[in-house]
Amino acid sequence: MKLQIALLKGDGIGPEVTAQAVKCLQAVEETFGHEFHFKEALVGAAAMDAYGDPLPEQTLELCKKSDAVLFGAIGDPRYDNDPSAKVRPEQGLLRLRKELGLFCNIRPIKVFPTLMEKSPLKKKVIQGTDFVIYRELTGGIYFGEKSLSEDGTTATDSCTYTEAEISRIAHLAFKAAKGRRKKVTLVDKANVLESSRLWRRVVTKIGESYPEVTLDCMFIDNAAMQLLLKPSQFDVILTENMFGDILSDEGSAVGGSIGLLPSASTGEHHALFEPVHGSYPQAAGKDIANPIASILSAAMLLDHFKLDEESRAVVIAVLKSIKKGVVSPDLSTSSKYGTSHIGDFISGNIRDSDEYLILN
Ligand code: IPM
Ligand code: MN
Numbered sequence: 001m002k003l004q005i006a007l008l009k010g011d012g013i014g015p016e017v018t019a020q021a022v023k024c025l026q027a028v029e030e031t032f033g034h035e036f037h038f039k040e041a042l043v044g045a046a047a048m049d050a051y052g053d054p055l056p057e058q059t060l061e062l063c064k065k066s067d068a069v070l071f072g073a074i075g076d077p078r079y080d081n082d083p084s085a086k087v088r089p090e091q092g093l094l095r096l097r098k099e100l101g102l103f104c105n106i107r108p109i110k111v112f113p114t115l116m117e118k119s120p121l122k123k124k125v126i127q128g129t130d131f132v133i134y135r136e137l138t139g140g141i142y143f144g145e146k147s148l149s150e151d152g153t154t155a156t157d158s159c160t161y162t163e164a165e166i167s168r169i170a171h172l173a174f175k176a177a178k179g180r181r182k183k184v185t186l187v188d189k190a191n192v193l194e195s196s197r198l199w200r201r202v203v204t205k206i207g208e209s210y211p212e213v214t215l216d217c218m219f220i221d222n223a224a225m226q227l228l229l230k231p232s233q234f235d236v237i238l239t240e241n242m243f244g245d246i247l248s249d250e251g252s253a254v255g256g257s258i259g260l261l262p263s264a265s266t267g268e269h270h271a272l273f274e275p276v277h278g279s280y281p282q283a284a285g286k287d288i289a290n291p292i293a294s295i296l297s298a299a300m301l302l303d304h305f306k307l308d309e310e311s312r313a314v315v316i317a318v319l320k321s322i323k324k325g326v327v328s329p330d331l332s333t334s335s336k337y338g339t340s341h342i343g344d345f346i347s348g349n350i351r352d353s354d355e356y357l358i359l360n
Contacts, residue, residue, distance in 0.1 A: 001305060002035045006066035008043040008059065008096075011089060012279025013289035013339075014072025020291035020343025021070060021298040024317070027350035028302065028310045039066070043096070044089035044279075045076035054092025060099055063270065068301050069100075071274035072294065077281050098138050101267035104169050105135040105244065106176075106300070107276055109231075109251040109261065114322050118256025118331060121228065126254055131234035132180070133251065134173040135244025137265055139165045140195070142241045161195045161240065166202040173238040174210040183235035185216045187223045187243050199240065220247075227251060248276055257330045259290030262297035264304060271304050273297040287338035290328040292318055295346055317349030 007022065009015040022038060029036045041059035048054050054074075063069045074093045079085045096102075111119065111129040119126050144158035177184045186203045188196035200217055207215040218226065220243045226233065227247065231254050239247065252258035261276035275293030283289045295318055302311035321327060326345045329335045337345075 001307065002037075003068065003305065004037045004039065004066045005301070006063045006069045007038050007040045008063070008069055009040065009046075009072040010044040010074045010279065011046055011076050012073050012281040012284045014044075014074070014279055016285070016287065016339050017275065017289050017291045017294035018070060018072040020339060020346070021294040023343045023347040024295050024314055024350055025070075025298050025301075027347040028307075028314065031313070031351055032307070032310050034307075034310075043071075043092045044074035045079065047092060048087065048089060052087075054087060054089050055095045055099075059092075060096065063096065063100060063272075067271075068304065069096075069270070069272040070294075070298065070301065071272055073275065073277065073279035075279040075281070094142060096272070097265060098143065100270035100272065101138065102265035102270060102272055103136060103138045103165065103267050104172050105133075105137040105263060105265045107133040107135060107244075107248045107251070107261060107263045109133065109248075109255060111231075111255050112260070112319070112322055115256050115260075115331060119254060120256075121231075121254060125229070126231060128232035129234075129254055131231070131237060131251070132176065133237045133239065133244055133248050134169055134176065135248065136161075136165065136169050136240045137244075138241075138267075140241035159193070159195050159240075159242075161198055163198065163202050166199050167206060170203045170206045170238060173236050174206065174213050177213045177236040178210065181235040182212055183214045183216065185218050185223070185234055185237050187218050187220050187237055187239040187247065189220050189243075190217070191219060195240070203238065223247065224250060227254065252276055257290060258293070259328065259330045260292050260296070262293050262295075262300050264297070264300040266304070271301070273301040273304075287340055288329050289339050290330050291339050291343050291346075292321075292327075295343070313350050314346075317346045320349050321346050 009018040041062045074089050079088045111126045116123050141157050141159040144160050147156045188199050190196040190200045252261045258277045263276050265272045299311045299314040
């Protein structure tokens with residue numbers, strides 16, 4: 001298969017982790033006989049430094065004409081600590097999601113058996129955790145009207161959803177549940193928010209056309225608690241933009257490190273793959289960042305193009321690095337392996353097809 005992949009490495013550890021994912025995709029390309037073309041463009045603070053814009057026109061154009069986008073991370077402390085900053089790196093990612101119509105953000109959370117002791121939760125609590133968050137990504141409070149009164153004492157962010165926005169992601173969540181444990185949990189705040197009540201009505205109606213899937217509705221406050229009490233009860237969590245943002249970071253702690261979590265953001269015409277973690281500026285350039293989330297995002301990219309065997313080869317190569325202890329310091333305090341070495345090890349595993357067949 002021929003694929004053009006836009007590389008938006010972004011800020012902080014983005015460039016170093018994305019470079020490892022590229023190594024793995026190149027290993028897939030060679031081992032399975034595909035043709036992947038990578039083209040880089042700037043985004044986030046890196047793009048602001050160069051062009052004064054977190055999403056320059058040429059970056060957006062490149063993404064639009066590529067088959068997929070592999071994204072690193074975004075964010076820079078120079079802007080985090082400046083509440084008066086008019087332009088922020090994060091706006092680049094938000095605009096990109098909107099412009100590419102990436103309304104469906106998919107974040108799988110699975111506990112790796114060999115990493116159970118990394119979790120702050122007890123083994124018996126996290127055992128069997130395997131769920132996926134379907135987070136609405138282009139609506140809600142993130143994109144609602146914002147205002148600040150002239151005297152700066154009153155601020156507003158409004159949350160709006162339409163039936164059409166809810167319905168298109170709900171169908172995807174139910175379809176995903178059909179291929180899994182057949183349960184959708186809609187997370188909302190329908191006891192307080194009008195927009196949540198619309199979510200409930202629309203999703204309940206759609207649920208009737210998926211009789212094999214059970215629909216549960218749960219308030220966000222309870223869901224945040226249930227995720228720590230019994231994460232294994234979840235299969236597909238369907239939720240709006242901000243609740244999904246919060247729950248996915250919480251969910252990542254269940255597995256022990258946010259450095260493991262990949263994500264896919266899809267729409268009608270485009271798809272973007274990125275780690276759930278941020279730019280982790282304290283670690284930038286130190287060769288200590290965990291490249292696994294980025295590498296698993298590359299595996300999700302392969303899945304998206306139905307390259308199942310290829311994606312599996314990447315996942316197995318990652319599992320092997322974990323099993324052999326070739327991991328970054330967030331997973332092992334005694335780790336002597338750098339980001340780049342881990343990328344070499346995992347891409348080497350992909351090339352070594354005999355070995356992953358044995359591991360199967
Ligand atoms: C995420 C991030 C983004 C979000 C930020 C960087 C805008 O936290 O992808 O989860 O809030 O969506
Ligand atoms: Mn987030």
